[in-house]
Amino acid sequence: MIGVALALVATPLAGYALARPAVSSLPRSERFAWSLAVGLMVQALLVLASIGARPGADFSLALSLLTVLLLLPLLPRRAARLAAPEFLRLGPAARVLCAPAAVGVALFAVAALSEPMWTTDYLAVWGLKAKTIFLTASLPGRLFHDPAIVWSHPEYPLLVPLDLAALAAWARRWDDRALAALYPLCQAATAAAAFGFLVRRGRALGGAVAAALIGWFFPLYDPVHVGMADIPLALGFVLLCIAFLDALEADSPAVYARLAIASLFCAATKPEGALFGALAALFWLVLRPRGRSWSPPFLALLLPSVVHGVLLRWARGSLPSRDFDFTLLAPSRWAAWLGRIGETLARITSVELAAAALPLAALAIFFFATDSGLADRLLPLLGLQLAFYVLTCSLSAFGVAWLVGTSFGRIVCALVPALAVVVGARLRPRT
Amino acid sequence: MTLEAPLGQTWRRLVAALCLTVFGGMAAARYEWRKLPQFLAGSLSSGRQSADEARAKGTGFWFDRDYPAFLEAVRRATPPGATIAVAVPGTLDVYLYQAVFTLAPRRVVALQDGVSVGYAAYYKDAALSQSGGIRIASGVLVRR
Numbered sequence: 001m002i003g004v005a006l007a008l009v010a011t012p013l014a015g016y017a018l019a020r021p022a023v024s025s026l027p028r029s030e031r032f033a034w035s036l037a038v039g040l041m042v043q044a045l046l047v048l049a050s051i052g053a054r055p056g057a058d059f060s061l062a063l064s065l066l067t068v069l070l071l072l073p074l075l076p077r078r079a080a081r082l083a084a085p086e087f088l089r090l091g092p093a094a095r096v097l098c099a100p101a102a103v104g105v106a107l108f109a110v111a112a113l114s115e116p117m118w119t120t121d122y123l124a125v126w127g128l129k130a131k132t133i134f135l136t137a138s139l140p141g142r143l144f145h146d147p148a149i150v151w152s153h154p155e156y157p158l159l160v161p162l163d164l165a166a167l168a169a170w171a172r173r174w175d176d177r178a179l180a181a182l183y184p185l186c187q188a189a190t191a192a193a194a195f196g197f198l199v200r201r202g203r204a205l206g207g208a209v210a211a212a213l214i215g216w217f218f219p220l221y222d223p224v225h226v227g228m229a230d231i232p233l234a235l236g237f238v239l240l241c242i243a244f245l246d247a248l249e250a251d252s253p254a255v256y257a258r259l260a261i262a263s264l265f266c267a268a269t270k271p272e273g274a275l276f277g278a279l280a281a282l283f284w285l286v287l288r289p290r291g292r293s294w295s296p297p298f299l300a301l302l303l304p305s306v307v308h309g310v311l312l313r314w315a316r317g318s319l320p321s322r323d324f325d326f327t328l329l330a331p332s333r334w335a336a337w338l339g340r341i342g343e344t345l346a347r348i349t350s351v352e353l354a355a356a357a358l359p360l361a362a363l364a365i366f367f368f369a370t371d372s373g374l375a376d377r378l379l380p381l382l383g384l385q386l387a388f389y390v391l392t393c394s395l396s397a398f399g400v401a402w403l404v405g406t407s408f409g410r411i412v413c414a415l416v417p418a419l420a421v422v423v424g425a426r427l428r429p430r431t
Numbered sequence: 432m433t434l435e436a437p438l439g440q441t442w443r444r445l446v447a448a449l450c451l452t453v454f455g456g457m458a459a460a461r462y463e464w465r466k467l468p469q470f471l472a473g474s475l476s477s478g479r480q481s482a483d484e485a486r487a488k489g490t491g492f493w494f495d496r497d498y499p500a501f502l503e504a505v506r507r508a509t510p511p512g513a514t515i516a517v518a519v520p521g522t523l524d525v526y527l528y529q530a531v532f533t534l535a536p537r538r539v540v541a542l543q544d545g546v547s548v549g550y551a552a553y554y555k556d557a558a559l560s561q562s563g564g565i566r567i568a569s570g571v572l573v574r575r
Binding site: 124136147151212218223369 | 446447454457458461467469471472485524532538539540
């Protein structure tokens, strides 16, 4: 556990060392979230570099040393760090609401760390890849091409498996329980990102409410989701959303760098992350303020995920997803596909929506009872992502009911922290 | 569209707060509060048992408490580079998933797919028909 704890301290620090020019002007909580995201990508890259340089050799020491090397530039900057920008002071209500957020994260941490990670998707997908990478100190081709484990989603990106392998390398052993500490940290970073952004935009109370909603959103922050990619992806969604809102307001290299970081983090975590980045790029073209060039934010959103996708394809070849029946997209089968879409909507309405009717109704009334906020421009983006999830479920190769039942609720829950930013932004200070 | 016309600012704030409380409360209700003492005990006991012991006793083997000892015996008896065919009950996919994960980095295949493998591991009922091989916890391991 000590090794993992060290890793989880070193990871955001290493991320900060690299991302400092892009995040140094942000509040401390938001800086932490960005630094963790960058740090996780750096750890994954260092694992790849280490096992690429010496396949089969123990990479624990190399990983730790390389991370420490990255931290060195931070030392002389201590004085500069202390002179970080001042932001809005928190009012009493906001201070009180920050405590529940911390309690929520602590409750999830206790649940997540109570036993070794065990969920089916952890065993069959994320954990299997991570453990194999760690124990072989390599990226065996069979992880992608072995028909015996065709159910392990070989087409998925590798950020989470590589990060779990990195944490195990810091601990110098595979410990399913200690590695679970990554997940509450991601939750804390997600809440911190939402809080920091809204404080920076003059919505201290809204920031505290958003953080509290994220802290207590146990449908996502559930032990059942520990070991999977949805919790880190929720962090990526929030980072991409706040960077997108920044890009609408400001035109600076730091903002574009944050867009690119968030887009890469999302794409490297899960396929729906790449989709979100692509949709955000399209929305930028529609929503960009007059007189602003379309290209820098568009490219910052799209290029990282395109480059990531090309590199993955180059490294492991084309890997079609077995979960989807893409022949439904052929014009000759559009009638059948339309029927599937109807079936998907019926299933979602009768099962998923019915189960969440009360909280959804409360959320709808909240939107009617409050004025529009600075983050409302995210709603079409989140809505379109949701619509794509419906379409995706309609393409299920194993039947609509199966994919809706196993995935729809979970992947929608990963969007809720981003929605919490929209909710928080609608809470204006008393005038 | 907002409720601005029929409701004043204070009422709107109250409605918004109530809605958020309902939303947050429903989300909070998804926490397994009854298990909180168990979660606390589990978190605090992390140093007292090995990772493998904790896995064997954890939720991951809810379906069969004898299975972790079998997999551990197979793991101990086979080299990390081995390919192992496992004969496990086909009723639950998680038998195979646990075998593949627990025995990693060994390559694990289902018995019917394991024509040319180094080892075959038979669990419980599947082991009864095996005359050769080594007896291990709840099963038999055959070197091919």
